[in-house]
Amino acid sequence: MLSVTCTAPVNIAVIKYWGKRNEELILPLNDSISATLSTEHLCTTTTITASPNFTENKITLNGVEESFENKRLLRCLSEVRRRADEHDKCRKEILKWNIHVVTENNFPTAAGLASSASGYACLVYALACLYGIEKEELSAIARQGSGSACRSLYSGFVQWKKGCHDNGSDSIAIQIVPETHWPEMRILILVVNDAKKKTSSTHGMSTSVKTSELLKYRVSSCVDKNIEALTKALHDKDFELFGKITMQDSNQFHAVCLDTYPPCVYMNDISHSIVNVIHQYNKVHGEIKVAYTFDAGPNACLYLLEKDVPDVLRIINYAFPNDNVKSVEYIKGIPVDLPESGTDFDQFETYGSNLLKYLIHTKVGEGPKRIDEQ
Numbered sequence: 001m002l003s004v005t006c007t008a009p010v011n012i013a014v015i016k017y018w019g020k021r022n023e024e025l026i027l028p029l030n031d032s033i034s035a036t037l038s039t040e041h042l043c044t045t046t047t048i049t050a051s052p053n054f055t056e057n058k059i060t061l062n063g064v065e066e067s068f069e070n071k072r073l074l075r076c077l078s079e080v081r082r083r084a085d086e087h088d089k090c091r092k093e094i095l096k097w098n099i100h101v102v103t104e105n106n107f108p109t110a111a112g113l114a115s116s117a118s119g120y121a122c123l124v125y126a127l128a129c130l131y132g133i134e135k136e137e138l139s140a141i142a143r144q145g146s147g148s149a150c151r152s153l154y155s156g157f158v159q160w161k162k163g164c165h166d167n168g169s170d171s172i173a174i175q176i177v178p179e180t181h182w183p184e185m186r187i188l189i190l191v192v193n194d195a196k197k198k199t200s201s202t203h204g205m206s207t208s209v210k211t212s213e214l215l216k217y218r219v220s221s222c223v224d225k226n227i228e229a230l231t232k233a234l235h236d237k238d239f240e241l242f243g244k245i246t247m248q249d250s251n252q253f254h255a256v257c258l259d260t261y262p263p264c265v266y267m268n269d270i271s272h273s274i275v276n277v278i279h280q281y282n283k284v285h286g287e288i289k290v291a292y293t294f295d296a297g298p299n300a301c302l303y304l305l306e307k308d309v310p311d312v313l314r315i316i317n318y319a320f321p322n323d324n325v326k327s328v329e330y331i332k333g334i335p336v337d338l339p340e341s342g343t344d345f346d347q348f349e350t351y352g353s354n355l356l357k358y359l360i361h362t363k364v365g366e367g368p369k370r371i372d373e374q
Ligand SMILES: Nc1ncnc2c1ncn2[C@@H]1O[C@H](COP(=O)(O)OP(=O)(O)OP(=O)(O)O)[C@@H](O)[C@H]1O
Pocket: 044, 061, 103, 104, 105, 108, 109, 110, 111, 112, 113, 114, 115, 116, 117, 118, 119, 120, 123, 148, 200, 201, 202, 295, 296
């Protein structure tokens, strides 16, 4: 019997992947860029056991047994095995043993918090460890589990290159800068709703490809220049440029969702109120201090610098008062001392009580890791 346990991070895109040119191989229409988030606060943990005595493959997700007859899961397994089979280092008999996968996300699954990204990155990395090929390029395999998962195989800021080959061999993730490059970068996730979402990203983007004219324009005329500018902003640690492109890309992505027929409505009134607060905050300060981005759900992901976190949280708590504000369960992740004074409240509206469920304060982090043998 053999067993490995690994963790893998979530990633949140600042230039979104939305639309496939090949649904089977999960090849995207455009490049995307994301930050890998610290596994200290959000992660998937996966244990894979292989044994010659197992009579079937099994997977348990968050304590519930799921069907193994899942196309994406089977494809990841067969791709890792195919690669391992080509490798001298691998004990070939193990490739024939059935496996039991036990995986848990320490955050809500299928709620637009990128669980498919950390989930498939962790699965592929753990399989690679099991078969001894963890040093190989694995992002092209994780991509076939869920597109965004390929970016979770690297630390720091990561680009998924769309590639041009029909077989997807060059549709891989690469690191742009490591997490140590811009250590002041912080992420605040404002959880508006953590229930399972109605329209999955897979289905939503497929409808967008079929029906949205705006998506064609986004892909042909906007994304490449934003990728170039955002990469420069990262290298130069230029928050003003980073923040502007991040917000514009999120807004364009949601415009594409609305241009889809029937429309995919992911943001809600609370999401739009958060957008208002952030623009107001940046206006008061005369510079971009905080940038928002929204995935396929209503939850906001804010990018900001460490020095601004206490004051921004103070304003968020003013705009969205919460009965649990003093509880450690409300602001999860990196602890923050909330200051008494700061940016003038007069400039801001109060939107109503308990509109946010909780917040997660985290930073840019490392890629997948094996945790059972050190
Ligand atoms: N730990 C895991 N191991 C294996 N598969 C997982 C894991 N976590 C999630 N998944 C798969 O991902 C699916 C959820 O993906 P979905 O894209 O609907 O939501 P999400 O990833 O939370 O949101 P988004 O990708 O839009 O940010 C689950 O139904 C499951 O099939």
